[in-house]
Amino acid sequence: MLGILGEPCRFCDGVSRRSFLKIGGLAFGGLSMSEIARAQAATYIGEATTKTSSRSHKAIIMVFLPGGPPHQDMFDLKPHAPAEVRGEFDPIETNVSGIRICELMPRTAAIMDKLAIIRSVIETPNDHAAYHCLTGRALNGPKPAGGWPALGSVLSKVDGPVASGVPPFVGLAAKMKLETWSDCSPGFLGAAHGPFKPSGEMRGDLVLNGINSGRLHDRQRLLESFDRFHSAVDNSGQMDGLDWFNQQALSVLTSSALLEALDPSREDERIRERYGSGGPKLRPSSGDELDATGDLEHFLIARRLVEAGVRCVMLNFGKWDAHSDNFRRAKNNLPLLDQGIAALVTDLHERGLDKDVTVVVWGEFGRTPRINVNAGRDHWPNVMSVLLAGGGMRTGQVIGETDRIAGEAVTRRVRFQEVFATLYHNLGIDVEHTQLTDLNGRPHYLLDQRTPVHELI
Numbered sequence: 001m002l003g004i005l006g007e008p009c010r011f012c013d014g015v016s017r018r019s020f021l022k023i024g025g026l027a028f029g030g031l032s033m034s035e036i037a038r039a040q041a042a043t044y045i046g047e048a049t050t051k052t053s054s055r056s057h058k059a060i061i062m063v064f065l066p067g068g069p070p071h072q073d074m075f076d077l078k079p080h081a082p083a084e085v086r087g088e089f090d091p092i093e094t095n096v097s098g099i100r101i102c103e104l105m106p107r108t109a110a111i112m113d114k115l116a117i118i119r120s121v122i123e124t125p126n127d128h129a130a131y132h133c134l135t136g137r138a139l140n141g142p143k144p145a146g147g148w149p150a151l152g153s154v155l156s157k158v159d160g161p162v163a164s165g166v167p168p169f170v171g172l173a174a175k176m177k178l179e180t181w182s183d184c185s186p187g188f189l190g191a192a193h194g195p196f197k198p199s200g201e202m203r204g205d206l207v208l209n210g211i212n213s214g215r216l217h218d219r220q221r222l223l224e225s226f227d228r229f230h231s232a233v234d235n236s237g238q239m240d241g242l243d244w245f246n247q248q249a250l251s252v253l254t255s256s257a258l259l260e261a262l263d264p265s266r267e268d269e270r271i272r273e274r275y276g277s278g279g280p281k282l283r284p285s286s287g288d289e290l291d292a293t294g295d296l297e298h299f300l301i302a303r304r305l306v307e308a309g310v311r312c313v314m315l316n317f318g319k320w321d322a323h324s325d326n327f328r329r330a331k332n333n334l335p336l337l338d339q340g341i342a343a344l345v346t347d348l349h350e351r352g353l354d355k356d357v358t359v360v361v362w363g364e365f366g367r368t369p370r371i372n373v374n375a376g377r378d379h380w381p382n383v384m385s386v387l388l389a390g391g392g393m394r395t396g397q398v399i400g401e402t403d404r405i406a407g408e409a410v411t412r413r414v415r416f417q418e419v420f421a422t423l424y425h426n427l428g429i430d431v432e433h434t435q436l437t438d439l440n441g442r443p444h445y446l447l448d449q450r451t452p453v454h455e456l457i
Contacts, residue, residue, distance in 0.1 A: 059306040065363035066181040067321030071385035072406035104334035107342035113396040120400025120409035129180035136420035144438035146188025152312030153186035156193040162309035171195035172315040188438040261308035275300040299340040324374035358391030369405040391426035417449035
């Protein structure tokens with residue numbers, strides 16, 4: 001999280017405080033100008049500035065669909081199943097002969113040659129969380145000391161930044177009713193490798209105590225402004241890795257690359273119209289809690305971020321936990337998701353980024369074959385569908401199939417970690433040999449099952 005001395009906001013303890021600089025969830029405050037200056041001259045910045053932004057770096061855009069999207073109403077329709085299974089939607093032809101998807105996704109159907117669908121993903125945990133989509137591990141499964149790191153955190157640790165001032169891992173996921181739907185934990189790698197999370201009005205957050213983005217080059221005023229944080233910060237004691245945060249903060253705040261990438265108004269109007277704006281709206285769920293939200297502009301910002309040098313962008317879209325009104329919700333959400341997916345994948349191809357940028361669209365599990373009495377579908381971890389694009393993969397294909405009610409995988413059962421191994425493969429990470437050390441000094445492989453989906457490679 002990056003927040004820089006802004007409007008007062010109320011915290012959970014009832015105290016109203018002004019926001020101060022945060023990076024990776026730890027407070028960046030209580031620092032003197034000399035301490036900032038020392039951090040500014042540290043080795044890390046000197047090394048980072050030798051890196052140059054490259055259009056050819058490997059990256060991933062992960063679109064998480066919180067709640068568990070209904071696979072049989074999106075990518076695995078069963079028009080000949082009994083009425084209590086097949087649902088309200090009809091399949092339509094795509095631009096690849098023999099592949100059909102939901103009628104509410106015509107834009108996606110038109111670019112199916114650039115996509116791959118896996119209809120037979122098994123071994124998905126029955127956890128309402130983005131955790132296993134981000135780490136490849138179950139939220140409630142065994143964990144090493146510190147917990148498993150998200151894929152973006154692994155990239156940050158193993159490969160580091162592409163360009164000075166551009167963090168390797170950015171979390172665009174909107175804050176949700178369930179915190180586990182937007183959590184991007186760095187696990188045992190520590191907050192130094194956590195995601196950069198622009199908060200609120202993202203571009204507006206990058207304003208420092210009266211110094212806007214156009215004046216961040218004025219280093220002396222920047223440092224003086226940091227000095228003024230000293231009496232306003234929350235001295236929590238969680239200052240491990242302080243020098244690293246100082247260095248990263250200065251690098252981000254004195255570079256325009258990230259600020260520009262987060263600003264979709266800099267994009268050509270024709271491209272912005274293709275992506276669209278808005279998305280599912282926040283609405284009360286129970287009491288003061290709010291459903292998740294999504295914004296089509298995040299698909300465009302994600303592309304701008306990877307082009308600027310970010311290695312991993314995670315965003316979320318919609319709310320798919322439809323125990324009731326499944327089809328009404330789908331009619332609202334699917335056309336918007338369809339627009340976002342088609343715009344992003346087409347844009348990546350037009351910019352020559354399709355070989356280097358992988359897109360994965362998935363939720364935590366599938367939904368029940370049988371429609372319940374509330375016109376909804378319940379949790380179904382037995383099987384789910386995953387949509388993939390880019391990354392140099394073999395696209396224009398469907399992998400695996402389910403039975404006549406989309407309840408069980410009957411051919412090419414793909415384990416969840418096989419998909420994760422494919423993502424690492426596309427990113428140039430050798431999962432067969434790469435190990436990372438937890439907080440107890442114990443080494444761990446990134447995955448237990450380390451063979452990618454061979455049909456995609």
